[in-house]
Amino acid sequence: MKVDAIDRVIKNAINVMESSKYKIFEISESARNEMNSLQNELERVSEETLLTIDQVDKLELEYRKSRIRLTEVSRDFHRFTEEDIRISYEAATQLQLQLTVYREKENHLKMRRDELQKRIRNVEGQIERAETLVSQMNVVLEYLSGDLNQVTRMLESAKTRQLLGLKIIMAQEDERKRIAREIHDGLAQTMAHVVIRTEIAERMLGQQQYETVKEELGDLKEQVRDSLEEVRKIIFNLRPMALDDLGLIPTLRKFVQDFEEKTKIRTRFDLAGRESRLPSAMEVAVYRLIQEAFSNALKHANASYISLDMTFQRHMVKIVIKDNGTGFDVKQMESKMLTGNHYGLMGMTERVDLLEGRMDIESNKDQGTKITMLIPISSEERKE
Numbered sequence: 001m002k003v004d005a006i007d008r009v010i011k012n013a014i015n016v017m018e019s020s021k022y023k024i025f026e027i028s029e030s031a032r033n034e035m036n037s038l039q040n041e042l043e044r045v046s047e048e049t050l051l052t053i054d055q056v057d058k059l060e061l062e063y064r065k066s067r068i069r070l071t072e073v074s075r076d077f078h079r080f081t082e083e084d085i086r087i088s089y090e091a092a093t094q095l096q097l098q099l100t101v102y103r104e105k106e107n108h109l110k111m112r113r114d115e116l117q118k119r120i121r122n123v124e125g126q127i128e129r130a131e132t133l134v135s136q137m138n139v140v141l142e143y144l145s146g147d148l149n150q151v152t153r154m155l156e157s158a159k160t161r162q163l164l165g166l167k168i169i170m171a172q173e174d175e176r177k178r179i180a181r182e183i184h185d186g187l188a189q190t191m192a193h194v195v196i197r198t199e200i201a202e203r204m205l206g207q208q209q210y211e212t213v214k215e216e217l218g219d220l221k222e223q224v225r226d227s228l229e230e231v232r233k234i235i236f237n238l239r240p241m242a243l244d245d246l247g248l249i250p251t252l253r254k255f256v257q258d259f260e261e262k263t264k265i266r267t268r269f270d271l272a273g274r275e276s277r278l279p280s281a282m283e284v285a286v287y288r289l290i291q292e293a294f295s296n297a298l299k300h301a302n303a304s305y306i307s308l309d310m311t312f313q314r315h316m317v318k319i320v321i322k323d324n325g326t327g328f329d330v331k332q333m334e335s336k337m338l339t340g341n342h343y344g345l346m347g348m349t350e351r352v353d354l355l356e357g358r359m360d361i362e363s364n365k366d367q368g369t370k371i372t373m374l375i376p377i378s379s380e381e382r383k384e
């Protein structure tokens with residue numbers, strides 16, 4: 001290809017992508033404005049909901065008192081006249097009507113609050129997808145906007161490096177978004193709920209409902225414990241600290257043991273060859289590969305048994321993972337991976353490629369699955 005022809009193609013591609021990026025940015029900004037509006041409305045509705053709940057509590061207390069008053073007036077004909085009975089009856093009826101109206105308002109506000117929260121999550125998903133597209137386009141534009149001769153050389157001799165760099169950047173972005181989503185959907189929601197429950201407990205304390213407050217505090221304590229456990233899970237998923245302290249093999253033994261205890265799926269871990277420490281990045285990558293394979297077996301295979309065999313060879317680590325699950329058609333699965341519809345296996349394939357290794361999958365319907373990974377290691381990389 002001539003340099004001028006390549007230059008025209010690249011410039012046209014840059015113009016199209018710049019225009020598309022601007023349109024995506026407009027969509028993203030529109031979605032952000034909508035989300036801000038929804039969040040403001042959600043704050044207003046949440047405040048009104050709390051006020052309405054407080055009003056319902058007061059009306060319930062007043063209504064109970066009016067019913068007691070009506071009973072006393074109705075029973076004592078010597079002290080109270082028919083006019084007194086009529087007034088007490090009308091007061092109780094009026095309070096009952098107000099209580100019904102406020103209860104209906106409370107239910108309506110709660111439904112509106114839940115609807116707003118759902119819409120905010122949907123809009124956040126739209127913003128996230130738009131930001132992902134813009135991020136991808138920025139990465140590509142950085143490559144395309146470089147020196148033309150350098151682009152030509154990359155086209156001729158280093159296409160794989162471009163793809164590798166793009167994959168690394170996108171993997172980092174996906175990991176950041178995954179962590180943000182875990183915190184938002186799990187910990188942040190729980191903390192918001194704890195705040196609301198604390199406010200309710202404060203109001204109950206003012207009304208001297210000590211037993212109810214005690215029960216409420218007990219529930220809050222359990223929620224805080226669950227939140228603490230969620231934080232620990234997020235930290236562990238970021239990087240298992242046992243890898244640095246103990247090494248790959250002890251960490252895998254602990255993972256397999258915990259997996260069996262948590263899922264009730266029978267597991268086995270066998271090690272062959274001379275065990276040795278690997279570079280930190282390689283140990284993390286191998287751990288993630290095995291973790292993903294076990295997760296796939298749990299989610300999709302309906303397996304009752306999973307085995308892990310690791311063999312340390314002179315220049316290679318061999319990993320074999322088997323399960324007795326439902327299995328699948330390998331060719332059909334490969335076509336899904338090409339279209340980006342099976343992220344688990346696709347992520348494993350990319351990790352193995354980054355390690356310059358090879359992964360083979362053997363599976364058939366109702367005959368389980370066997371995944372074999374061969375990861376090269378040099379003598380310099382071993383840590384005895």
